[in-house]
Amino acid sequence: MSSSMTMSPRAASWLQATPFTLIMTCLVMVPLAIILAVSFMDYGFAEIIPEFYLGNWTDLFRSSLTLDTYRTVFKQLAVVWTITLLLGFTISYYLIFHVRSNMWRAIFLAACAIPFWTSGPIRMISWVPLLGREGIVNQALLGMGIVDQPISWLLYSEFSVIVVYVNMLTMAMAGPIANSMAKISPSIIQAARDQGASEWQVIQEVIIPLIKPGIVVGTIFIITAVMGDGFLVRAMSGNQMNTPAVAIMNEINAFQYPPAAAKSVVLLLIVLGMVGLLLRFVDIRKELAR
């Protein structure tokens, strides 16, 4: 700081914190407060009636639909998380510990990254010609005589929702895990081998404990993506599956904002609770700082 313009350290820190505070307040806190307020308002056809009304909340907790939507989404989450974790771990492990040449590592990383140059909805929709009744998979199976009529559950089913989720989210899991793995010094792996550990014991005793922060970061990505998505589930299940986010979208499309707001508040609290719980176990700030 120049000597002509002095400022107390206290004032300086306030000034430095101001832009972020403004952004957080205007773009996060205020909209959330509005959503919370709206959830306690009555509504008519395409209108919000600014009167205190508890009906949105009582409906939410009385309806068996609420529990059903959460059951559906948690099941999806469990399956998607398990598959992306296994895939993400395997891909990262191979890339970090088994690919020796930098050229091949760059090629594999590019192969992982290039699909992301197209937009998400396009990557999603491109599964339709692959999985449909007349799609490539069914035609191949028919052609090889493995089935005698097209498999109908390939598309617009739980199966296709999971396939597309895995396709979209595996890299979100693999990235943080690979990042954690790359920080493990090769000499630590050699030390474990020197101490008599087999490859599997090295994974179990050394690598997994050291990549926990990466797994947690990846898990947070998966949780927020799966819990928050309505579009993918609607498109890939052919409007047959109902998750909390789909329920919210449906009400918004019907201009029923107050019940949508109540559902949003519940969803937000659940997701925040899950992320908070994860952060209690692993200090990801330490991971990001390194």
Added chain:
Amino acid sequence: MKIDTDFNAKKLMPEADVAPDDGAQKYDVEIVAVSKSYDGGAKAVDTISLRIPKASYCCLLGPSGCGKTTTLRMLAGHESVTDGDVLIHNKNVTDGAPSARGTSMMFQSYALFPHLSALDNVAFSLKIKGVKKAERQAKAMEFLKLVQMEHLAHRMPAQLSGGQQQRVALARSLITRPKVLLLDEPLSALDPFLRVLMRTELKRIQTELGITFVHVTHSQEEALALSDLVVVMSDGQIMQAGSARDVFEKPTNAFVAKFIGGHNVIEVEGRKVSVRADKCRIVESVGGTNLPAEVTSIEYQGPMVRILVKDLDGKEYHAQISDSRFFADPPVVGEKVMFSWMPEDEWQLAA
């Protein structure tokens, strides 16, 4: 640092366990015509042969890139051998897994497991073998005692200083009861004071355990202080292997004489000889062989004073003289003097 003389290190490594085939075995390690090259490139290690006698402290000494670390890693099994054989306790282990050869390596960066306490780091190999928790922790504590680290057993590696991490790494290597302990520049990351302290400690532990230590270093001072066997390497080859005294007093060639330090390599009548710097004198003109020279710099080193001179051709030499002799008639920088030595102090070098 207090050295616990009552503590019996031998107890930790019963003789029978260390060397079951004691009888005819004279060497702990034999390296037979070993070479290492990477993907058809130049040889990092070029057909070296070396025998390390039982229970000796051996230092591989050389500048960086001379192949000393590669040699150590081939002994450990962390680097494959391109050609030749490695024998440990008379057994050919050339293609064996690191843990199957009876070696244990202490890494330059210590390579402690960051997620485990000092105690669990030391107990790691026992956990791998499936030893029960209480038993393996008790055993690990014994080895932490050997390196005087029992009071910090529950600290995480990040909470330990470099010297303390190194002690833990040493205990972790020793608990596997290696026949040969391999140390990759173990002292290079420590400050000079701690380096000398740990050096003494390493020698003490090696003597107490009675196993062979192979220690890679680029410090000639370290190699001379520790070794029963000094192996000087350059460009992937062994230049000289011998006792510390032999290597210092009778260097085989100009490289060894220069690298080991404290020597002048001088050309006398077409022969290359080395003369120890402490045998050289700066005189007016007396007996022995004299070389007219000019003093370029003077370094006071306490008991000794190091004087650098330049002869008429611009070649540099140095003399180490005792402080009393120096201060009796101190030369000054820029003074024309005679750089002198006795013919009997000349040591003939290989061409």
